[in-house]
Amino acid sequence: MPAAAVLSVPSASRPRAADLGAQGEPYLWMLGGALALGIAMIAGLLVLVLWNGLVTFVPREIALLTLADGSRIAGETVRAETFRVPAERLEGLAPEAKAKIAAEHGLARRTLYRTGNYDVYNDDFRWIADFEVAGVAYPDGMIFAERLEWGPFVGRLQSVTVDGEVLAASDIRAANVRAAHDLARARWQRIRKIERVEIGAVNHILERERLALRRVALTSGEDSAAWRAAAARFESRQTDAQARHKMLALEATRLKERDARDRIVLVEIGGAAKDMALSQVVRMYRANEFTWADRAAIYLSRWWEFLSDEPREANTEGGVLPAIFGTFAMTILMVIVVAPFGIVTALYLREYARQGRVVALVRISVNNLAGVPSIVYGVFGLGFFAYLLGGNIDQLFYAERLPNPTFGTGGLLWAALTLALLTVPVVIVATEEAIAAVPRSMREGSLACGASKWQTIRRIVLPRAMPGILTGIILAMARGAGEVAPLMLIGVVKLAPELPIDGLFPFVHLERSFMHLGFHVFDVGFQSRNSEAGKPMVFVTTLLLIALIAAMNVTAIALRNRLKRRFAGGHF
């Protein structure tokens, strides 16, 4: 265009027309379109996760479908989509249905129904195409029962038995069934507590005593005096523990016998009845006779279960409390490690090391380490922390447990250390920047007043750099909490039987493997029996994970702003 500009300059009388070429409107639209696309992508993703996460726990009506071939199915509507009708299915259709599909270019709508009753049907989701349906109804009396095993049951209530006595047909009213159900659930919780917590504690003591004895055997040899004393002690403790074990087991058996006498019979739409213990039903409601309050109550109770309970059904149902706990424990542990080391390193690089080529090189390296793939850190963590360090720790301190590894395999501590290594560059870079931003004049003023170097750093530099440092740490936390790939190698499991913190000595068990929200998403979405059954759970977990990370990011920003205000106006 320079040529054009030269040509046009002499004509002074030129009307003030805009030069379209110079404005580059088509290019601008391409640029703006790219930004719009980017924003649309984020918004789309967030809306998708938010929507699916929020509606998962909404109780839905149960549709009773009569199909064209006369069979009936009942189930919750999950979603509908357009699909291409396969040729072999087209053949058996009525001509008018065929014509309709042909008019839609071979496409048709279909709906996914959650029919439940996996133990009866061997299948709990069914796609039903619109052309197969003869009629839809939402009759009263349909029950949706969430069970401890086999997923939900969809059907009708036939009878309820309490303590061996069948409730009269007139007695099967909501309030009275609910009371019986609540009692049965409370009893079941008690049985679980006895079996898991109380008997677990006894077993733990037994195991600890056994290991202590083995340790004595390893250090001073069998048949030594020390060993004999330890063996005698072991005998007495063992007798105590066994007595207690027996007592607890007796109580559990008694409760179980009582539990087996409270029964419920549900019958599915095809007529097959299912007799089960009342306590096996987690939650049960009449799906088609809802008030808004009922709906809200069930919605909230499902959220509460999700946040406060343990997973069941191969993680596709129940709660994610252990995963929330694991994510938090790991992140906190990581921060405890990463914060001091990151700050000390940054202080060293900025305040103590002589600025030169070497430090410049180290700085570039540290910057680059933030870009090294997380999986590489995972590999290092497994090889170095778990196998090398952990293996040696086991040899030295846990010889009595070998060949079962204690620290010699992935666990909470090693995962936290690996993530600390992964996030330490983030903290170093942020801290360095924050320290560099403290004006030189303040440092010089402090030194001139006679403060020592450390006093200057502690009283002048660090407080003023604190907003930046905290931001760095919180960003590191957010990165650490969302990282899954290295954890898959070093300590995360799909189902951890024990939490890393419990009431048994030494209370914090850093060697234990743990559950993690991010891995939970991967596991339920990809490793479970039926990805369709797991999908709602994945969405809710995803929502929780994103909320957690967003909360950390927002905290970082808020904290930075607050501290900035607090330390503002300190300039010379």
Add this chain to the structure above:
Amino acid sequence: MVDESPVSGRTRRERKTRRSVLIADRTADWIIHVGGIGVIAAVLAIVVFLVHVIVPLFEGGRVTAERSAAMPSGGPRALAVWLDEAKTIAVALRESGEVSVVHVASGRVLPSVRFDFGAVRPTAFGRTIAGIDVAFGFADGTVRLGKIEIGIAILPGNAVPAGAEPLGPGAFADAQAVYERVTGDQVRKVSVAIRLDPPETVAPGRAIVALDLRRGGTAERPTEAFVTVDADGVPRISHAESKRNILTGQVRKTVSTAILPPLPAGTAVAGALMTETADQVFIADRAGTVWRYDTRDLGRPALAETRRLLSDDAGLGVFGFLIGEQSLVVGASDGSVDVYFLLPREGAGTTDGRTLVRAHALERQPAGIVALAVSQRAKTFATADSAGHVWLRHSTSEQTLLKTQAGAANVAALAIGPRDDGIAAFANDTLTTWDIDAPHPETTWATIFGRVWYEGYPRPGFTWQSSSGTDSFEPKLSLVPLIFGTFKATLYSLLFAVPVAILAAIYTSEFVHHKVRAVVKPAMEMMASLPSVVLGFVAALVLAPLVETWIVAVILAVLLMPLALLAGAMAWQTLPQARAIRYGGIPKFALMFAALVAAALAAHGLAPAFESLFFAGDFKAWTGGKVGAEEPFLAVILWPLVFVAVGFAEARLETPVTGAAWRERLRRLPRERAGVIEGIHFVILIALAGALAFALAGGLAAAGFGLRGTVVDTYVQRNTLIVGFAMGFAVIPIIYTIAEDALNSVPEHLRAASLACGATQWQTAVRVILPTAISGVFAAVMVGMGRAVGETMIVVMAAGNTPILDMNIFDGLRALSANIAVELPEAVRAGTLYRMLFLAAMSLFVMTFVVNTLAEIVRLRFRKRAAQL
């Protein structure tokens, strides 16, 4: 800083720094130095540790101990040697049938046992690879099968018999067994038991000169098969089946023998081999000619192939199978060692279409090969030459793991320990044993990064297959398919991410009000903190099925979106100047958004029509090359490119109606009219480009060029398109943020000067800002690439994880990172796979480190330049 001595007598106060301050200062100084250097060292130690784990992969083997035992001299020739699993004893079978036993650690010769042949000596000997089954052929045409079993039992520490004679520290022997103390207060008892079956007459009256056997069947119904060659050159294959009578307990053995087509008269037979299933028989003569028989149908055995495997002046030294019985090792009198595969070949000229192909030529030994020992667990084998050199080799990797020298020159028999941790050689009454350590024989730089010819593969190739169900499986560890997968995912994701991110960054930095920018930028950055497991899950479980259903609409949307934006721009140009300025902010951006939505809706609506027009009504069949023609789609792909080319040519071509003259004419018009004309011009240009594109596509298709079979091929649900899109999500915010920062840090005075000179915003952006910031933008792309290379969860979840080498965008891939995540939890510590995965991690580390360092250097240079402007 604090002077400790009083400055003058007048100040009473003692001017002394408190001890606590000094201590705190010292401590802090010390902690910060140690901590700082420690952390830096720890982070750098990652590299050291990774290298430390990887290095053993490339070390061949080494001898850790060598021992020799002298046998009574002048004994009969040794036929074979064996080592037991723990290398406690070595067993040598002599021609006389005597089985000598030597305690390895002490070199003591223990009481021997013997096969009782009577007065005769065998004329032929055969054995299996695992070694416990042996067969002897005799001059009278009989064959006797036998077993040598080395029994190992772990017993309590007090199980050593009282009368046992001590052999050395912790080792004892009595007449039957050797006892060695092992950890945990236990002893290992090693004993030798032999069994010899009654003779079977195979070739009445003719001496057996070559023999091989296999045992199979079940414990109740054992089967035996053996192949024999008699002195007349007549090969026979025999099957023996034993049945136990349940009532009497008697075993009845039935032998059936089939005669194979005879060898030419006067052939000096050197050896015979048969496969496990007895479907192939190989017979070799001393000159190196191999006769291969097809014995799948025992009723009609056929000579499938006759081939000379050696060069003209060499004779056959040794001849044997490797484990798995698909590789044939041939050692010659000139020291060469070759490995042959039996492969189907076009024009093989054999009856079964298969032929022996020389797959590996190994390092030549200084003298003629005289003995061969084969590993029972890998493609490792040892060869000994007539000068007494013993070399341990690996067939697939073609490397020589170690070279050693036997005590004497005439090595008669050689053995590799069952755990590949020892070699025994019997030469001239001396038994030499070596403890060896060769944990990773199958890996060299060439096998990891080059083409490797594996058993059963028609030609050398790049393969990653680390595990399988069968025992004789050989892990195939080439990193090339994984590196290829990483680059494929990176390429396709950058193809999507780079334009979107950079265009959006330019728009945000140059054309958006700073208040809007303050909202938009953090929103885009928020995408960067989304856990990649979320992106992977959404991509694999939501996007992949959706895209599979709507693939045509997706392709159409990619084409329509730029078109809709351009159409929007053309429409916008027809607005009067004043209105264009007034609505230039949010409303214009909203219109852009609307254009995208309109394009998406149009794509959805037009998809069926598009599919039937361009893809013969069935896209998936079309990609597979089953239906439809190449041209329409090729034309659609070419259309935008031709459009750009035509537009560029028109702007540069100076004629009265194009180039500067056209622009000048347009400039004289009021904006609205110029806009309309420009719009018409645009439509004409599009049409022209379309016509040209179709012509070009026709020409290309006629010339045999097509996309199908290369970048477009059979559709699978989890494919590179999905990965590219999801990874785009992860990469766009990174490129966007860094590029936007670079553009924004161009000094304001440059922008102001440009605008003051009368340049429009667009001209300023493209001619002043972008060239200044281009190195920063480049750095942004590099950092984005680094992230894409290392991204793990998205590829694990959405890429299908098939380690293949093809560019098909509709097929999956397996990236280095995903491979580590999937296979490392299963890998045995310090095993070959474990170390290979560390090498994969190291490769990732190196790749990202190089890319990031490059980006960092470019960025630092840019920052310096921007500061100088």
